[in-house]
Amino acid sequence: MMTRVLPAGDSAWLIELPERIDPGINARAVAIARAVEHAALPVTDVVVGYRSVMVYVDPLAREADRIQAALEGIAAAPHADAVDAGRDVEVPVCYDEPYGPDIADVAALGGCTPEEAIARHLAGDYRVYVVGFVPGFAYMASVDPRIAAPRRRSPRVQVPAGSVGIAGAQTGVYPASTPGGWNLIGRCPVRPYDPDRADPFLFRAGDRVRFRRISTADYRDATEWGDA
Amino acid sequence: MTLTVVKPGMLTTVQDLGRHGYQGLGVPVSGPMDAYSHRVANAVLGNDPTAAALEVTLLGPELVADGPLVCAIAGAEFDVTVDSALMPSRLPFEVRSGARIRFGPRRRGARATLAVRGGFDLPSTLGSCATHLASRMGPFGGRALRAGDILPVTASVPSPPSLPSHLAYPSLLPTEGARVRVLPAVHRERFSDVAWARLTGERYMVTPQSNRMGYRLDGPVLPFVASADILSEAVAMGTIQVPSSGQPILLMAEAATTGGYATIANVISVDLPIAGQLAPGDWIAFEPCTLEQALSALRARETAFRSSL
Numbered sequence: 001m002m003t004r005v006l007p008a009g010d011s012a013w014l015i016e017l018p019e020r021i022d023p024g025i026n027a028r029a030v031a032i033a034r035a036v037e038h039a040a041l042p043v044t045d046v047v048v049g050y051r052s053v054m055v056y057v058d059p060l061a062r063e064a065d066r067i068q069a070a071l072e073g074i075a076a077a078p079h080a081d082a083v084d085a086g087r088d089v090e091v092p093v094c095y096d097e098p099y100g101p102d103i104a105d106v107a108a109l110g111g112c113t114p115e116e117a118i119a120r121h122l123a124g125d126y127r128v129y130v131v132g133f134v135p136g137f138a139y140m141a142s143v144d145p146r147i148a149a150p151r152r153r154s155p156r157v158q159v160p161a162g163s164v165g166i167a168g169a170q171t172g173v174y175p176a177s178t179p180g181g182w183n184l185i186g187r188c189p190v191r192p193y194d195p196d197r198a199d200p201f202l203f204r205a206g207d208r209v210r211f212r213r214i215s216t217a218d219y220r221d222a223t224e225w226g227d228a
Numbered sequence: 229m230t231l232t233v234v235k236p237g238m239l240t241t242v243q244d245l246g247r248h249g250y251q252g253l254g255v256p257v258s259g260p261m262d263a264y265s266h267r268v269a270n271a272v273l274g275n276d277p278t279a280a281a282l283e284v285t286l287l288g289p290e291l292v293a294d295g296p297l298v299c300a301i302a303g304a305e306f307d308v309t310v311d312s313a314l315m316p317s318r319l320p321f322e323v324r325s326g327a328r329i330r331f332g333p334r335r336r337g338a339r340a341t342l343a344v345r346g347g348f349d350l351p352s353t354l355g356s357c358a359t360h361l362a363s364r365m366g367p368f369g370g371r372a373l374r375a376g377d378i379l380p381v382t383a384s385v386p387s388p389p390s391l392p393s394h395l396a397y398p399s400l401l402p403t404e405g406a407r408v409r410v411l412p413a414v415h416r417e418r419f420s421d422v423a424w425a426r427l428t429g430e431r432y433m434v435t436p437q438s439n440r441m442g443y444r445l446d447g448p449v450l451p452f453v454a455s456a457d458i459l460s461e462a463v464a465m466g467t468i469q470v471p472s473s474g475q476p477i478l479l480m481a482e483a484a485t486t487g488g489y490a491t492i493a494n495v496i497s498v499d500l501p502i503a504g505q506l507a508p509g510d511w512i513a514f515e516p517c518t519l520e521q522a523l524s525a526l527r528a529r530e531t532a533f534r535s536s537l
Contacts, residue, residue: 006414007411007519008413008414008494009411009413009464009466009467009494009495009496009497009522010411010494010496010497010519010522010523010526011497012462012464014414014461014462016414019459020459021459033252044248044249045248045249045250045251045252045257046251046252047251047252047461047462047485047486048252049459049460049461049462049486050459050460050461051459051461052459052461052462054461054462054464056251056464059497059523059526060526060527060530130460130461130486131252131253131254132254132460132462132484132485132486133254133460133484133485133486134254134362134363134484135250135253135254135255135256135363135365136253136254137254139460175254176363176364178362193253193254195353195354200354201253204252204253205252
């Protein structure tokens with residue numbers, strides 16, 4: 001697999017893999033990121049992209065000049081176990097009114113009923129490719145092409161926290177109330193980022209995700225957003 | 229001992245040197261726009277460089293001390309008074325119990341650091357007290373300070389360390405604009421040579437649509453030879469990203485961890501504090517340099533800083 005190690009400014013290196021959304025490429029990026037984290041290097045942060053790994057280093061550290069060579073070594077290693085890494089995460093979603101205001105639009109685009117659109121979203125096996133944007137936001141793919149509605153032309157000023165959205169091939173859960181342009185099809189009662197939980201982060205790059213449908217009553221019982 | 233906010237000023241936030249180690253989970257670093265001044269203010273007080281301090285923006289606050297404090301200010305030059313007496317920059321000064329610290333007219337720079345000996349004693353999130361406004365992370369629910377907020381101060385050693393000379397810590401303040409050095413970014417090849425020549429040859433203006441997250445710049449359009457959109461990947465303070473409009477955005481302290489726009493250049497670490505002192509309406513110019521020059525300038529700054537301690 002074609003891999004490049006490029007300086008990104010004076011305190012980071014980018015390991016770049018082939019440019020497409022592909023589970024094999026992303027799995028390799030995750031494996032490289034784990035290997036970098038376990039290497040004895042003056043690394044402060046490692047960020048997995050769809051097809052890249054950004055490695056932030058302390059530019060004043062004495063070993064900084066051997067980082068390029070070390071990263072090239074890690075990037076070239078086979079990482080044969082890459083595909084099996086990652087955890088299985090099940091995410092409850094309530095698709096009922098009023099939690100999925102855009103479900104009719106998504107269904108219309110796919111030439112199906114709202115119930116069929118929900119079934120297609122539930123049928124998918126998703127991979128967390130990237131965690132970014134805001135704490136705990138997981139970019140997951142790939143959505144069934146028949147319901148892969150593009151971003152809304154005019155983004156919402158305020159998307160309610162917990163909203164489950166679709167943007168093209170991507171789906172995700174908003175961990176906070178932010179502006180956003182994704183099509184909202186449901187609501188998840190669990191916080192993707194909760195600083196008071198033993199593990200504050202629900203998702204990590206490389207996780208496998210399935211959505212599970214819950215009723216409005218179940219949502220109200222389980223919600224961690226204070227909107228019961 | 230506490231410091232109470234009487235008037236919050238335009239945008240006063242608690243910052244330390246940032247929340248490192250969680251960018252892979254979407255948690256931004258945040259921290260000061262001018263980390264150099266943050267370190268200087270802590271250094272003259274004998275504090276740890278990572279101690280929490282206040283970042284003051286354009287219009288400063290008014291605070292009242294409950295208990296005797298020793299404070300220091302660095303960064304942007306304001307007329308700072310304690311009970312009407314003018315205080316120096318980059319030198320410790322005493323604030324008796326009940327005294328008021330007032331930020332008056334601003335002379336130069338955009339952001340000042342106000343530190344107290346011992347540092348502020350505030351709860352940390354993921355190992356840091358840095359405020360990230362956009363994700364509401366940090367003390368006081370991750371918001372800017374308001375009138376009535378009370379900042380507890382960590383009890384400190386009674387005898388101050390020998391007072392260093394403020395001349396040892398040079399000021400890095402721009403006047404109306406600044407030249408900063410850049411390295412080509414990983415997506416440099418997506419832009420034409422005309423784009424690079426414009427970016428490094430013309431001045432850009434920091435528009436009013438600028439904040440701690442980034443500076444939207446106004447100036448010559450940067451033409452692409454490939455798509456402006458990329459598959460999301462990591463970005464950081466100092467990254468210059470370019471949406472399809474061709475108008476660059478310089479990401480600053482509150483940068484999100486990932487972005488979907490091609491990046492043309494990265495401001496070098498040693499020049500980020502100067503960029504952090506710019507205000508809307510100021511100009512910024514980008515000068516190309518090499519990685520060796522960037523690192524050698526950073527090492528020289530660090531050596532000078534440490535020899536001043």
